[in-house]
Amino acid sequence: MYGIINQAIEELIRETYGDDKWELIRERSGVETDFFISHEPYDDRLTFALAGTACDVLGISMTHFLREFGEWWVLRTGREKYGGLLEAGGSTFGEFLANLPVFHNRIMLIYPKLAPPEFRVVPLGENHMQVHYHSHRHGLQEMVYGLLSGIAKMYGTRARIEIAESRLAGCDHDVFNVTW
Helix, strand or coil: CEHHHHHHHHHHHHHHHCHHHHHHHHHHCCCCCCCCCCCCECCHHHHHHHHHHHHHHHCCCHHHHHHHHHHHHHHHHHHHHHHHHHHCCCCCHHHHHHHHHHHHHHHHHHCCCCCCCEEEEEEEECCEEEEEEECCCCCCHHHHHHHHHHHHHHCCCCCEEEEEECHHHCCCCEEEEEEC
16 A cells, blocks of 8 residues: 555544554554655555554554544545545535546556555435445455545535445455445
8 A cells, every 4th residue: 555544544543542652553563664655655564564553552443443544534634635636526425426436547647556446336316325345455344434434524414334245244345335
């Protein structure tokens, strides 16, 4: 993953849990650098080590951490670093979801080595969509849950998100039912 992901994890931990917790997490996860370069790719194992160590140090579940990080990614990192890209996604929560399948096409112009997930959206009625998430990375469905929740909050929309199908349960991809 690109360094911007690791930077965002650091920022979330520092601002929410404190600098001392970040330093402990950084040390225990074996991170030897003092800072991450946002446009440089890092081994995914480093990012997963940060997340796992954060859960251990903070005494929270991985589900809690990934959902919190997903929301943070949209509401803080996304808004601060990619506000224009987020705004171009649509003028409503529903429009943004409908445009989600092409969102990473624009991101790949910034990060050419990106191996993005694939989203497919199926409308199921007014204010109800199914979001299909395909990724070569395992274990991030709860982060996607947080991303969807963060997008809803970004638009001031109350959304209900349910994991309808899960790779953890043997499916080939994750499916989210989203109503608002």
